[in-house]
């Protein structure tokens with residue numbers, strides 16, 4: 500499998516960040532299964548032409564012409580086999596919407612034409628990747644979540660000599676800086692190691708700089724205060740030329756690294772995993788695979804934090820967790836044995 504140079508690389512963590520637990524995250528490459536949904540019935544000997552009535556397509560594809568669906572699946576297969584990025588198990592409706600957007604931007608009319616272009620023009624593939632990776636984020640996003648972290652998770656973290664936290668799907672890092680600030684204020688930052696990963700290398704580059712638009716500082720200040728912050732938020736950055744440069748100390752204990760939840764593994768133990776507003780883009784099977792990965796990567800009594808519209812309800816790992824704060828989607832692994840491995844079945 501060819502991975503785009505500069506876009507995807509193996510994640511080897513420097514020893515200084517291993518925190519005694521060994522190598523944390525590693526790319527395994529192309530392990531995810533194929534597209535999980537059955538192909539639409541497009542006919543046997545008496546082929547029925549290029550479109551299938553809405554009622555015949557599986558629900559997420561209702562109303563989508565069968566030929567378009569086929570072309571979309573072939574495009575995703577080609578991207579996976581040539582570049583190693585696996586979007587085959589993303590939630591179909593938002594996937595299609597974003598691919599359509601790229602189609603339009605490229606001035607093309609079919610997914611087959613787009614397939615040809617992305618295979619032969621890496622710049623076009625990079626543009627597609629940008630479209631596929633929705634980087635909307637913010638500091639202390641959903642402030643009450645951060646308040647709940649302070650009140651319900653921090654007391655537990657205080658009892659640990661060292662703390663390992665994984666931000667999976669961290670986008671441009673605002674969530675990670677917010678966590679660093681929270682830990683600093685709670686006197687826990689010194690003993691913490693934060694692993695911040697995303698499939699999007701450009702977003703990670705932005706995260707590494709610690710530079711964010713000054714225009715958002717007012718919003719972040721409000722979020723910070725509502726999230727339980729008691730200092731002056733402006734203590735944490737220096738304003739210069741329309742940008743806010745966050746203090747280097749906040750990323751001293753952070754490792755930003757590329758990692759793809761659809762194809763890569765993790766073989767480390769974390770005390771806390773945050774994966775907020777990422778699973779909503781995955782279909783049921785990929786969501787189940789990712790939750791299995793998190794279940795296997797958490798220490799006993801480790802904490803899992805999901806986004807507002809995500810939950811463990813009706814998933815295969817549900818029994819392994821208890822709710823710490825159901826509204827804020829904060830869960831803790833129980834001491835119960837892990838469920839047997841299986842594919843699919845997550846919700």
Ligand SMILES: C[S@@+](CC[C@H](N)C(=O)[O-])C[C@H]1O[C@@H](n2cnc3c(N)ncnc32)[C@H](O)[C@@H]1O
Nearest residue numbers: 632633636668670697698699759760761775776
């Ligand atoms: C909406 S952002 C969420 C950022 C942050 N967690 C938050 O809640 O503000 C979703 C992020 O998930 C990342 N993402 C999507 N699919 C991924 C995958 N398969 N592996 C890793 N990251 C992925 C995207 O690149 C994007 O940066």
